[in-house]
Amino acid sequence: MDKRLNFAVVGCGRVAYKHLGALEALSGKARLAAVCDLDEQKARSTALKYGVPCYLDYREMMSAHPEIDVVSVLIPTGYHAPVVIDLARFGKHIIVEKPMALRICDCEAMNQACMIHGCRLYVIYQNRYNQPVQAARKAWDSGRFGRQVMATVRVRWTRHQQYYRQDNWHGTWALDGGVMSQQASHHLDLLQWFMGPVDFVQCQSATRLLDLEVEDTGVALIRFKSGALGVFEATVAARPENLEGSLSLLGEKGSVVIGGIAVNELLTWKFDHENVEDEQIRTNVSQIVSNVYGNGHVGNLADVIHAVRTGEKPSALVDGEEGLKNIRILTALYESAARNGDRVTPGMEMKLCRLGELAN
Ligand SMILES: NC(=O)c1ccc[n+]([C@@H]2O[C@H](COP(=O)([O-])OP(=O)(O)OC[C@H]3O[C@@H](n4cnc5c(N)ncnc54)[C@H](O)[C@@H]3O)[C@@H](O)[C@H]2O)c1
Numbered sequence: 002m003d004k005r006l007n008f009a010v011v012g013c014g015r016v017a018y019k020h021l022g023a024l025e026a027l028s029g030k031a032r033l034a035a036v037c038d039l040d041e042q043k044a045r046s047t048a049l050k051y052g053v054p055c056y057l058d059y060r061e062m063m064s065a066h067p068e069i070d071v072v073s074v075l076i077p078t079g080y081h082a083p084v085v086i087d088l089a090r091f092g093k094h095i096i097v098e099k100p101m102a103l104r105i106c107d108c109e110a111m112n113q114a115c116m117i118h119g120c121r122l123y124v125i126y127q128n129r130y131n132q133p134v135q136a137a138r139k140a141w142d143s144g145r146f147g148r149q150v151m152a153t154v155r156v157r158w159t160r161h162q163q164y165y166r167q168d169n170w171h172g173t174w175a176l177d178g179g180v181m182s183q184q185a186s187h188h189l190d191l192l193q194w195f196m197g198p199v200d201f202v203q204c205q206s207a208t209r210l211l212d213l214e215v216e217d218t219g220v221a222l223i224r225f226k227s228g229a230l231g232v233f234e235a236t237v238a239a240r241p242e243n244l245e246g247s248l249s250l251l252g253e254k255g256s257v258v259i260g261g262i263a264v265n266e267l268l269t270w271k272f273d274h275e276n277v278e279d280e281q282i283r284t285n286v287s288q289i290v291s292n293v294y295g296n297g298h299v300g301n302l303a304d305v306i307h308a309v310r311t312g313e314k315p316s317a318l319v320d321g322e323e324g325l326k327n328i329r330i331l332t333a334l335y336e337s338a339a340r341n342g343d344r345v346t347p348g349m350e351m352k353l354c355r356l357g358e359l360a361n
Contacts, residue, residue, distance in 0.1 A: 002148075003032070005028075005029070005030055005031050005032045005273055006030065006031045006032075006070040006071055006306055006309060006310070007031075007032060007033075007034040007066070007068045007069050007070045007071070008024055008031055008032065008033050008069070008070070008071050008072070008073060009033070009034050009035045009036065009037070009062060009063070009066060009069045009071075009072045009073070010032060010033070010035075010036045010037065010047075010072075010073050010075060011037045011038075011059045011062075011072060011073065011074050011075065011076060011084065011088075012037075012038060012073075012074065012075035012076035013036055013037075013038040013040075013042065013043040013044055013046075013047040014038075014043065014075065014076075015312055016075050016098055016294070017036075017047065017075045017296055018285060019127075019297060019298040020073055020075060020302070021033065021047070021051060022298070022299075023298040023299040023301075023302045024302065026299045027299065027302060027303055027306065027323030029245075030303070030306050031071075031302070031306055033051050033053050034066050034068060034069050035048075035053050035055065035056060035062050035065070035066050035069070036048050036051065036053060036054075036055050036056070036058045037055065037056040037057065037058070037062045038055070039057060042269070044057060045217045045338070047106060054066075056284060058066075058185050059072075059084065059088065060087070060159050060328040063088065063091040063093070064250045065134075066091070069091075069093050069098060070093060070307050070309065071093065071094045071095070071305065071306075071309060072088055072091075072093050072094075072095055072096070073095075073097075073098075074088065074094040074095060074096065074097045074098065075098050077168075077170040077176045077177065078098075078100055078102065078103060078170075078175070078176060078177055078178070078182075078183075078287060079102075079103055079170065079173075079175050079176030079177065080198060080313070081097050081098075081101060081102045081107075081111070082102040082104075082107035082108070082110060082111055085097055085111045085114070085115070085122065085163045086110055086114040089111075089114035089115050089117070089118040089120055090091050090114075090118055091118075091120075092118050092119055093120055094120050094121045094122075094123070094305075094309050095115060095122050095123070096122075096123045096124075096125060096305060097111075097122065097123070097125070097324075098124075098125050098185050099123055099124055099125055099126055099187065099190070099324070099327070100124075100182055100183075100186040100324075100327060100331065101124045101321070101324035101325060101327065101328055102326060102328060103176075103177075103178060103182070103355050103356050104328070104332075104356075105325065105327075105328055105329055105332055105342070108321065108324065108325040108328050109325065111321060112321040112322060112325065115321060121263045121308065121309070121320065121321075122320060122321035122324075123305050123308070123318060123320055123321075124319045124320070124323070124327075125294060125298070125301055125319070125323065126190045126299030126301070126319045126324075126327075127187075127294070127296075127298045127300070127301045128187045128188075128190070128191060128246075128263070128264050128295060128297055129190070129191070129194060129297065129301070129317040129319070130286070130297035130298075130299075130300030130301050130304075130317060131259075131260040131263070131264050131265050131288060131295055131296070131297050132265075132285075132286040133257075133264070133265065133266065133286045133287060133288070134191065134248070134259060134264055134269075135286075135300075135317070136267070136282050136286045137248075137250060137257045137259065138194075138195070138316075138317070139194075140241050140255070140257070140272075141195060141250070142316075145252075145254060145255055145272055145276075146250065146251075146252025146253065146254060146255050146257075146272075147252045147253030147254035147255070148229075148252060148253040149225070149227055149229035149251075149252055149253075150230075150251040150252055150253065151195060151229060151230045151231065151232070151249075151251045152192055152195055152196050152229070152230075152231050152248070152249060152250050152251065153231070153232040153233075153234070153248070153249040153250075154185070154188035154189065154191060154192050154232075154233055154234070154235075154247065154248050155234045155235075155244075155245050155246070155247045155248075156180065156184055156185045156188050156189075156232075156234070156235040156236065156237075156245070156246050157181075157234075157236055157239040157243070157244040157245040158184055158236070158239055158243045158244070158246065158262070158293060159237065159238075159239050159240060159241065159242050159243050159244075160184075160211070160217075160237035160238075160255050161211075162211060162212060165211065165213060165331055169185070170215065172211070172213040172215050173214065173215070174214055174355065174356065174358075175355075176337075177215070177332075178215055178356045179206070179208075179213065179215030179216035179217060179219070180215075180216060180217055180218065180219060180235045180236060180237045181204075181206065181219040181235055181267055181331060181334055182331050182335075182356055184235065184293075185219070185233070185235035186331065187246075187264075187353060188233070188235065188246065188248065188264070188321070189233065189327060189330055189331065189334075190327050191248050191264065192223065192231050192233065192248075193275060193326055193327065194248055194317075195248075196223075196225045196227065196229060196231055197226060197227055198223055198225065198226040198338060199225055199226065199231075199330055199333070199346075199347050200225060200226045200346065201223075201224050201333070201344040201345060201346045202222070202223050202224075202233075202330065202333045202337050202344070202345055202347075203221060203222045203337055203342050203343070203344055203345075204219060204221035204222075204233075204333075204334040204337035204338040204342060204345075205219070205221070205341075205342050206218065206219040206220075206334075206335075206338040207219075207221055207340055209236075209238050210238040210240075211237070211238060216338070217236060217237050217238045218235070218236040218237075218238055219233070219234075219235050219236075219334065219338065220232075220233065220235075221233040221334055221337070225242060233334075235237065243293060244262070245260055245261075245262060246261065246262050246263050246264050246265075246293060247259060247260040247261070247264060248264050249269075249270075254272060254274070255271055255272030255273060255332075256271050257269060257270055257271075261288075261290065262290065262293050263290045263292075263293050263294065263295035264295070265287065265288045265289075265290045265295055265296070266287045266288075267282070267283060267286050267287045270282055270283050285334075288308070300317075301318070304317060304318040305318065324338060326347075328345050329347035329348075331356060332347065332356060333345040333346065333347040333348075335356045346348055
């Protein structure tokens with residue numbers, strides 16, 4: 002009997018190809034059962050490429066394929082909540098791309114729907130699975146950094162107007178948000194994953210080079226509940242090309258800087274006390290990436306498969322509760338930016354607002 006988990010995909014756009022490639026890489030543990038897209042041509046061409054049936058309606062797909070174990074929701078962010086909530090009725094485990102949704106209350110409703118119907122919800126944050134990030138996390142968990150001092154994330158990427166013209170959702174408040182919620186959601190997640198709960202943020206945002214209703218640039222200072230500080234810098238108006246997607250971690254006993262365009266290159270690995278494996282880490286963990294998505298989807302999906310199989314939650318895997326933390330911090334950033342940099346503590350009172358409603 003085939004013991005592989007059966008996956009289905011809703012949304013055959015850009016990021017779908019990372020998922021479908023990862024499923025091929027994990028073919029001993031997972032197989033693709035069906036795909037769905039509202040756009041018939043995209044649904045058909047993806048189905049043809051992978052040799053599976055295609056659907057225009059995910060409800061029809063779920064009804065026709067009771068063998069599906071996991072369904073991946075890879076559609077514009079503003080549609081994540083209604084589709085995940087509706088899909089939960091089928092009782093299958095759900096993966097949703099980052100960011101989880103655009104409102105705290107939507108994320109809460111997604112978590113509740115999955116709980117009621119007995120399915121688990123996982124949010125993709127594949128940068129956690131980059132080799133240098135995994136090495137840093139191991140050192141962090143073993144206490145090698147000592148007291149946390151400061152962490153910085155930088156996203157200096159290039160998006161031209163054409164990128165926003167390709168579809169009707171990127172760069173809109175209703176379906177996407179700006180660089181902070183779209184591109185830098187990953188980097189904010191890394192900050193939170195390493196540094197823990199946020200006490201408050203102070204944020205400024207601007208739209209400098211692109212003709213958009215959302216921000217193309219944002220910066221923030223973050224104070225964590227530990228007392229350590231964070232610096233967040235994100236722009237899609239870096240020119241002439243993608244320059245950096247990085248994470249710096251500074252502690253009492255050591256510092257690590259991971260750069261490249263996709264948090265993929267180890268630049269600094271220095272600790273007061275050198276360990277035997279340190280030289281090997283410096284030499285081996287950097288990864289070559291073909292684009293800013295990086296190579297982490299395989300590790301992320303492998304962890305989902307492990308979690309579904311065993312009921313355990315691997316420590317890097319982001320579930321619906323962890324995904325919600327990102328939306329709370331993002332909501333605080335947007336609210337602070339709307340209030341000209343006032344301190345904002347991530348909190349329940351803003352949960353009914355969509356990110357754009359805060360900015361307007
Ligand atoms: N993890 C990453 O690095 C990464 C990278 C890119 C995008 N994303 C996220 O993935 C999601 C999708 O982004 P994308 O760039 O692939 O978008 P895209 O516009 O390229 O593709 C989205 C697809 O979803 C389809 N769709 C919309 N509503 C649907 C529905 N109800 N049923 C079936 N299909 C539907 C559209 O027709 C389209 O083909 C977004 O949330 C985005 O933030 C994550």
